[in-house]
Amino acid sequence: MSLMGKASIWLMAAVLLTGCATSPPRNPENICAIFEQHDSWYEAATDTREKWGAPVHVTMAMMYQESSFIHDARPPMRYFLFIPYGRASSAYGYAQAKDETWADYQRESGNGWSSRDDFDDAMDFMGWYMSKTSKINGVSKWDAYRQYLNYHEGWGGYRRGSHQRKGWLLKTSRKVEARAKRYASQYWQCKDSLNSGWFG
Structure with missing residues (x-):
């Protein structure tokens, strides 16, 4: 195969992979609008509720805070004298999971083929x-x-009370709590329609 042919195949593959990435919701402040736009996300959220007992409005509020529903979100790059020297952590994806924590999840859940930029995972x-x-x-x-x-x-940090010294984190957690309450109120209004597939 010619170099031109190989280049065309690689270009097509890149386009297809890019097309697979799910765009963030147009209205992330409304959980009904989110699930109306991405109905597969609702299925993932309810599967998680049934499997782990995690309420839909809480998981969605936490994910919003972590990544704004951006599939390949990362912490910002750090710089020294305009020279990049790495990111603050290995956090990546919708849930901003770190490498070591994601590895623990894969091992314990048996979901070894999971990907941090896949919403369901x-x-x-x-x-x-x-x-x-x-x-x-x-x-x-x-x-x-x-x-x-x-x-x-982290579980150990919480037990040690590390959050008590971080006023910004306490405020952020209250924002997550407030968003979860708003999501819960919105979800109550559209839950029946979502379950009946009316939005789909």
Whole structure:
């Protein structure tokens, strides 16, 4: 095959892969609008609820905070004298999961082929994490505020109270809590339509 032919194949593959990426919701402030635009996300969110007991409005509020529903989100690059020297962490994807935590999830859940930029996998990861938070630190899966503190600080960090020294994090967690409440109110209004497939 000629170099031109190989280049064409690589270009086509890149276009196809780019086309597979799901765009962020047009109206991320409304959970009904999100699921109307991305009905497969609703299925993933309800599967996570059934598997891990993680409420739809809490997982979605936490994911919004982590990535704004951007599939390949990463922490910003750090610079020294205009020279990039890496990112703050290995967090990546919808759930902003770090390398080591994602590896733990893959091993414990058996979902070895999972990908952090796949919404279904990221949602399942979040349910797994919230379930462990409930078991390890006794935090209700319905408690968006404390669930997010655990998600950000880790189970050990939360037990040590590391969040208490981070005023910005406490404020952010309250934002997650407030968004979860708004999502819950919105979800109550469109739940029947979503379950009947009316939006689809």
